[in-house]
Amino acid sequence: MSEPITVAIERQVDPTKQRYALSWVRQGIDLAHTYPGFLGSGWVQVRPGSDTWHMLYRFDTAANLHAWEASDERRLWVDAGADFAREASVERRSGIEGWFDSAAGEGVEGDRVEVRAAEPVPPRWKQGVVVWLGFFPVNVVVTLLLGLIPGFADVPVVLRLLVTSLVLTPIMVGFVLPAVTRLFRPWLLRGRD
Known part of the structure; x- marks a missing residue:
């Protein structure tokens, strides 16, 4: 049985287009919600006004994650943000740390998401x-x-x-x-x- 997979993306966002970028992020989250196995997503800035944004999303299986990442809808959404949001790095948590994570780790607070473990990580x-x-x-x-x-x-x-x-x-x-x-x-x- 496949385990949940969390994808963390660091993006550099043009500081002059942050309001537009916020709308773009919300559109991407709304779109991902329509895909099977979607468990949640969100974003945080390093600090207010920072051009470094950390975005994440989680799917219940690798197959459902692949369906989202390979979709034409996601490609069109990513292309729409290419002028103001540049992908700097991508990390998939499917290694040993992921085995000790809880499936429910995202808590929504307003427009932002605070990532926290629902259960503590064992020593x-x-x-x-x-x-x-x-x-x-x-x-x-x-x-x-x-x-x-x-x-x-x-x-x-x-x-x-x-x-x-x-x-x-x-x-x-x-x-x-x-x-x-x-x-x-x-x-x-x-x-x-």
Whole structure:
């Protein structure tokens, strides 16, 4: 099952066109609301009057995110802002931090959005324990199975590790870590305010 994905975009906005840019942002948010799996969006400025704006949006699955990002409507909307809003960077949170995020992390206040975790993030040592609990047994099984391949033990260690990591990574990211995180969520969040 696919996990929610948050996309964070930093844009440089022409300071002489900020009112127009605000209207453009609202139009983009309204448009995204019409797409399946849309979980929320918003924007913040670094400080009042700043030309650096941070925008984000979140979808429930990678497929729904792709449908939005590949849509003609979104392309036309982005093109409409090209004269005053330049994309500086894009980040997709689908890595390990995303496994510990809550699906409800955006709180709307007026025209602006304050991004805050609905649940506190667990301490790093607990995150490490959960990752290890998922990784160790899968690593043992994959290592034993690959060891059954005739001649695999004679392959240089770097190549064996390369093959093992290529097999393990999609298994861990796609199945094991999301499942282990859900299983241990009560323990991960225990004692956190």
